Amino acid sequence: MSLYTLGPAIAFTTTRRDPPSFDPLDPARWLLAKASLKAEFARLEQVHGTEVYFAQRATETPYPKADAIVTNRRSLAVVVLTADCVPILLADEKSRVVAAIHAGWRGVYNNVVRSALSHLYNRFGIQPKELHVALGPSIGSCCYEVSDELATNFSERWGAEYVSEKEGKSHLDLPGLITDQLFRYGVEFHRVQKRGQCTLCHQKRYFSYRGGDERGRLVSGVMLPEAQL
Numbered sequence: 481m482s483l484y485t486l487g488p489a490i491a492f493t494t495t496r497r498d499p500p501s502f503d504p505l506d507p508a509r510w511l512l513a514k515a516s517l518k519a520e521f522a523r524l525e526q527v528h529g530t531e532v533y534f535a536q537r538a539t540e541t542p543y544p545k546a547d548a549i550v551t552n553r554r555s556l557a558v559v560v561l562t563a564d565c566v567p568i569l570l571a572d573e574k575s576r577v578v579a580a581i582h583a584g585w586r587g588v589y590n591n592v593v594r595s596a597l598s599h600l601y602n603r604f605g606i607q608p609k610e611l612h613v614a615l616g617p618s619i620g621s622c623c624y625e626v627s628d629e630l631a632t633n634f635s636e637r638w639g640a641e642y643v644s645e646k647e648g649k650s651h652l653d654l655p656g657l658i659t660d661q662l663f664r665y666g667v668e669f670h671r672v673q674k675r676g677q678c679t680l681c682h683q684k685r686y687f688s689y690r691g692g693d694e695r696g697r698l699v700s701g702v703m704l705p706e707a708q709l
């Protein structure tokens with residue numbers, strides 16, 4: 481997969497490489513370098529929570545504990561690492577702010593999307609309708625089997641339409657629910673892009689934790705380029 485434009489920003493998700501690189505950000509570095517894009521990287525220690533971190537420079541270990549990362553600095557790529565969870569990338573049209581969200585079931589259930597959108601509004605006055613959003617590759621409802629208890633919890637909090645049953649097992653549609661959460665808070669339909677397929681169905685292309693990839697991670701990020709596009 482390559483780079484794509486997201487409003488005023490550049491976004492990307494890396495693809496599978498075997499064996500996984502020692503530094504998971506390396507494939508993202510290579511991808512941007514190949515396109516002659518100068519970039520530093522800001523990442524998180526992802527904890528399946530709803531905290532938002534505002535990055536003003538590249539991060540170093542120990543990485544900030546959060547699941548959404550925001551910046552307004554040019555050439556600083558904010559990234560999240562996933563292998564089945566949903567990477568969500570956001571870029572604001574007017575004030576030139578970008579954000580990346582890591583959303584697994586806990587984050588989606590506890591509404592990390594709303595946390596990130598609130599942060600963007602409170603800090604920068606950004607309205608959701610001004611955002612361009614991309615959902616990267618993640619496990620789809622085709623493959624995301626969950627316990628009946630979790631399915632019931634989602635159904636009760638978010639609605640029965642995100643839960644389905646296949647061969648007697650409950651399945652959850654995280655990208656579908658995230659998309660509806662985005663719409664609910666005012667993101668516009670035509671500004672949401674689906675980028676990438678089910679990580680488990682297409683494990684040759686992506687890493688999938690459910691598929692047995694314990695170490696490999698896809699890197700999804702978004703940045704404002706140095707020069708005007």
Ligand SMILES: [Zn+2]
Nearest residue numbers: 622623678681
């Ligand atoms: Zn699938």
